Amino acid sequence: MSNTRNPFFFQSASDLQADEVIQYYAEGGNITKALSSRENCYLIGERGAGKSMALRYHSFLVQNLLPRDERCVDTVGIYIPCNHPLMLKNEASLFDKANEIAIIEHFFTLSMAYHICSSLRDCCKLHNEKIQKKLLKNLSYSLALNKNIPFYGDIFSSIMNFSIHESAAMQKELNKINSERPKITYTFFTLILPLLDIARRTDSLEKAHFSMLFDDAHLLSMDRQKVLNSYVSYRDHSQFSFKAAIASCEDYTFMTTEGSTLVAGHDFTMLDMEEDFQNSKSDFGRFIRTIISKRFKEFNISASPDEFFPISDALNKGIEKARESARIEAIKKYGEIDSKKINDYVYKYGRARYFQNRPAKASLPQYSGIDTIAHVSTGVVRNALHPCWKMYEKELTRLRGTIPQTIPPNIQASILKEESDALWGSIRAGFGNKIEGCTKEDSKKIENFFDELKTLFRNRLLSQCSEPRILAFIVSEKESEAYEEVKRLLLLCRKAQLLYERFGPGKDDGRRETFYATNRLLWIAVGLDPEGQHGRLSIKATDILAAAIRKTPFLSASENEGQLNLLDLKDWK
Amino acid sequence: MKKLHLISFASWEQRFLLGASRACDKIKFDAATIFYSQKYSNETEDNRIKLINKLKEKNIAYYLEEVDFSSQSSCWKTIKSYFDSQKIGKNVVVDITTMPREIIWYIFLLLKQNKANIEYIYHKPECYGDWLTEDTDIPRFPLKLSGLSDISKKTFLIIVTGYDYARAEQICNYFEPDKVCFAMQSGKQFNNTSLNSKAHKTLIEEVDALTIDIDCYGDDCGEKQLSKIIEEYISTRNLILASLGPKQSAVALFRLAMKHPEIALCYAPSKKINMQYSFGCGGSYRGPVIP
Numbered sequence: 001m002s003n004t005r006n007p008f009f010f011q012s013a014s015d016l017q018a019d020e021v022i023q024y025y026a027e028g029g030n031i032t033k034a035l036s037s038r039e040n041c042y043l044i045g046e047r048g049a050g051k052s053m054a055l056r057y058h059s060f061l062v063q064n065l066l067p068r069d070e071r072c073v074d075t076v077g078i079y080i081p082c083n084h085p086l087m088l089k090n091e092a093s094l095f096d097k098a099n100e101i102a103i104i105e106h107f108f109t110l111s112m113a114y115h116i117c118s119s120l121r122d123c124c125k126l127h128n129e130k131i132q133k134k135l136l137k138n139l140s141y142s143l144a145l146n147k148n149i150p151f152y153g154d155i156f157s158s159i160m161n162f163s164i165h166e167s168a169a170m171q172k173e174l175n176k177i178n179s180e181r182p183k184i185t186y187t188f189f190t191l192i193l194p195l196l197d198i199a200r201r202t203d204s205l206e207k208a209h210f211s212m213l214f215d216d217a218h219l220l221s222m223d224r225q226k227v228l229n230s231y232v233s234y235r236d237h238s239q240f241s242f243k244a245a246i247a248s249c250e251d252y253t254f255m256t257t258e259g260s261t262l263v264a265g266h267d268f269t270m271l272d273m274e275e276d277f278q279n280s281k282s283d284f285g286r287f288i289r290t291i292i293s294k295r296f297k298e299f300n301i302s303a304s305p306d307e308f309f310p311i312s313d314a315l316n317k318g319i320e321k322a323r324e325s326a327r328i329e330a331i332k333k334y335g336e337i338d339s340k341k342i343n344d345y346v347y348k349y350g351r352a353r354y355f356q357n358r359p360a361k362a363s364l365p366q367y368s369g370i371d372t373i374a375h376v377s378t379g380v381v382r383n384a385l386h387p388c389w390k391m392y393e394k395e396l397t398r399l400r401g402t403i404p405q406t407i408p409p410n411i412q413a414s415i416l417k418e419e420s421d422a423l424w425g426s427i428r429a430g431f432g433n434k435i436e437g438c439t440k441e442d443s444k445k446i447e448n449f450f451d452e453l454k455t456l457f458r459n460r461l462l463s464q465c466s467e468p469r470i471l472a473f474i475v476s477e478k479e480s481e482a483y484e485e486v487k488r489l490l491l492l493c494r495k496a497q498l499l500y501e502r503f504g505p506g507k508d509d510g511r512r513e514t515f516y517a518t519n520r521l522l523w524i525a526v527g528l529d530p531e532g533q534h535g536r537l538s539i540k541a542t543d544i545l546a547a548a549i550r551k552t553p554f555l556s557a558s559e560n561e562g563q564l565n566l567l568d569l570k571d572w573k
Numbered sequence: 574m575k576k577l578h579l580i581s582f583a584s585w586e587q588r589f590l591l592g593a594s595r596a597c598d599k600i601k602f603d604a605a606t607i608f609y610s611q612k613y614s615n616e617t618e619d620n621r622i623k624l625i626n627k628l629k630e631k632n633i634a635y636y637l638e639e640v641d642f643s644s645q646s647s648c649w650k651t652i653k654s655y656f657d658s659q660k661i662g663k664n665v666v667v668d669i670t671t672m673p674r675e676i677i678w679y680i681f682l683l684l685k686q687n688k689a690n691i692e693y694i695y696h697k698p699e700c701y702g703d704w705l706t707e708d709t710d711i712p713r714f715p716l717k718l719s720g721l722s723d724i725s726k727k728t729f730l731i732i733v734t735g736y737d738y739a740r741a742e743q744i745c746n747y748f749e750p751d752k753v754c755f756a757m758q759s760g761k762q763f764n765n766t767s768l769n770s771k772a773h774k775t776l777i778e779e780v781d782a783l784t785i786d787i788d789c790y791g792d793d794c795g796e797k798q799l800s801k802i803i804e805e806y807i808s809t810r811n812l813i814l815a816s817l818g819p820k821q822s823a824v825a826l827f828r829l830a831m832k833h834p835e836i837a838l839c840y841a842p843s844k845k846i847n848m849q850y851s852f853g854c855g856g857s858y859r860g861p862v863i864p
Binding site: 012014015047083084085086088089090091093094110111114115118160163164167168171172175176177216219429431432433434435436437438439440 | 645646649650653682683686706708709710711713714716717718719720721722723724725727728737739740742743746747748749751811813834837843844845
């Protein structure tokens with residue numbers, strides 16, 4: 001939604017102007033550390049997690065607009081989008097593998113060359129025209145061209161035009177019905193390395209480290225991913241490195257064109273964009289507030305995010321009353337002195353008591369407040385901005401065009417309910433035409449699974465079990481026959497953004513384990529607590545499959561107690 | 574009298590057989606080529622046999638060619654190899670009724686290269702099934718029709734919408750274009766208002782799409798309406814055109830791709846098609862592919 005009258009508009013980061021990126025970007029987690037390092041890195045995050053925004057912010061074009069003391073990277077980031085049509089053409093597949101790879105690399109290389117030059121053209125000055133022409137001539141020679149690359153005012157503009165011209169020429173040839181295999185193709189080593197040498201001749205880039213920032217690399221065909229990985233596997237990182245943003249590891253191969261496999265920790269580091277916000281040290285609520293505050297500044301809205309999205313009085317008072325009630329229970333149980341145990345008890349059961357004590361026929365809680373919005377987003381920025389956008393539009397309409405200064409809690413609640421209903425609607429409608437690899441049967445299994453999960457979570461919330469507000473789970477019985485099929489279904493759920501894969505410390509020997517965070521927006525429509533709790537439920541693969549295929553209910557909350565894979569607060573980093 | 578060659582794509586749908594039979598009764602064909610999908614060869618066998626019997630009855634020479642549609646490159650190679658090896662003749666009628674759009678485009682392209690006079694024929698159903706396709710595959714550019722992408726330009730996606738807004742959404746999400754235009758078939762046929770216009774309303778808002786009305790059942794298959802928007806943006810954007818609506822829009826898109834080689838066509842395959850996709854055979858449309 002690119003409506004610029006609404007501060008919560010969300011547009012693909014690749015469509016923003018450089019100054020808009022600066023206006024709207026908010027730093028979170030270890031992103032700058034990862035993107036300014038000289039190591040290869042893969043950024044992982046589902047759609048809307050902020051990968052593109054992070055890459056663009058750390059690109060040279062954007063960083064160069066910042067005052068020198070505000071720049072956060074000393075590498076020269078070159079932003080390269082992988083969803084450009086040039087990266088998605090398939091004519092190369094008509095040739096044998098060697099030629100196919102050569103053509104793929106040819107387009108990769110021209111794209112990189114273009115983006116390097118367009119990034120540097122306006123910021124970096126080379127020496128006089130005579131020297132530039134000489135450098136261009138040398139480049140033409142190293143590319144074994146019949147004639148020199150034409151000079152268009154400056155060397156970078158010349159190479160940009162050359163890249164456009166050469167890619168068009170190759171496309172024209174490949175589009176012919178009886179196209180011939182290419183005689184000359186360019187590679188990273190024949191075009192990009194000499195180009196980087198040219199770039200280092202500018203005054204400011206003499207010792208520069210170039211960081212190629214590939215966005216949406218998971219959209220590339222497998223062969224293209226392998227070409228990119230072959231670059232990543234190059235041992236010497238002193239002068240350049242590669243950062244690639246991908247949706248998930250399942251969407252991406254880590255193999256190279258030579259048949260080897262990249263190794264995490266050795267060839268690259270991995271940064272999970274969503275992981276950083278899932279533990280208690282970092283706070284997604286703070287991050288969302290920062291993002292919204294920046295936008296409010298641009299839109300001259302003086303209210304803070306908390307003032308703009310006030311929590312409903314009834315909800316706030318209800319939860320406070322429930323916490324107090326839990327405190328009294330805790331004191332009765334532990335005595336007044338053990339404040340830690342009392343606080344832990346209130347954390348575990350305070351909010352739950354609010355939901356447990358509501359009359360059976362009560363309408364849904366008036367879900368509202370910036371914290372609720374942050375929780376409902378499940379750590380994905382776009383998931384927070386989207387309902388905020390709708391709330392703003394609704395209030396703007398209600399006020400007949402007067403700029404809202406706050407969004408009443410009832411509007412917040414109605415939009416959240418609407419969005420939650422829509423998400424359940426999409427589950428009922430199925431994903432057969434939205435998600436690759438999802439059949440009608442799979443859609444039904446997903447629907448069954450979430451219906452049973454809904455019942456499980458609701459029963460837990462209303463029971464006296466430990467950690468009643470859990471909304472995440474791990475899959476146990478990984479050696480079972482059911483596990484592969486469960487993994488496949490959960491991958492489809494992830495693609496549908498009903499689940500998010502996260503990594504956290506495991507209960508056994510502290511090793512990191514994969515767990516699944518459910519999209520908390522789902523739980524608004526069924527009256528659960530979107531805040532959730534840090535623990536996660538252990539569910540057997542066979543039970544998940546039984547629920548998906550036969551709508552077999554999961555174990556009741558009390559029966560499930562023995563299966564819990566809970567993290568005590570003290571274990572939580 | 575000029576020799577006329579019929580090219581069709583076998584299907585289990587009633588209109589494949591009814592339409593082709595009707596065409597054979599009304600048009601004097603000398604030969605016919607029936608392409609069929611390897612994946613659905615069992616499902617289409619019955620209709621193929623019946624059509625062959627009809628062709629024999631009419632003394633029309635016939636050729637069968639199996640196509641492996643699972644691989645884009647093998648699909649192209651099979652069809653190209655067929656046209657390279659067979660003398661098709663200069664006057665061809667392509668029955669696009671049950672032909673996948675990517676194959677429509679390949680056949681048009683290869684026939685055009687052979688300087689054939691190409692007509693299309695399309696038979697409407699009497700009604701559609703309750704669902705059409707599912708298990709969508711990744712959108713792709715047809716081979717040789719992927720246009721000339723300019724590294725310096727952003728993307729403008731134009732979709733001729735159909736009844737499946739989820740596929741339109743999938744294509745939008747895949748390309749993340751700078752601009753989107755939905756070309757929406759006008760009229761109330763087949764519950765078009767609710768299935769097409771209303772269904773896309775949310776998506777139009779979400780992607781801030783332009784919308785234009787189009788009439789794919791008209792003489793030009795909607796080409797003129799699409800031309801206007803193409804001419805406005807072709808110099809500044811990489812244009813991608815997708816046909817999800819009436820089948821005749823595939824003809825319009827092909828014409829536009831021939832006029833503007835920079836344009837990329839886009840195909841969104843489905844791995845599963847409803848065996849009850851449509852019922853009966855309604856009116857027919859016939860016209861030149863390149864006027």
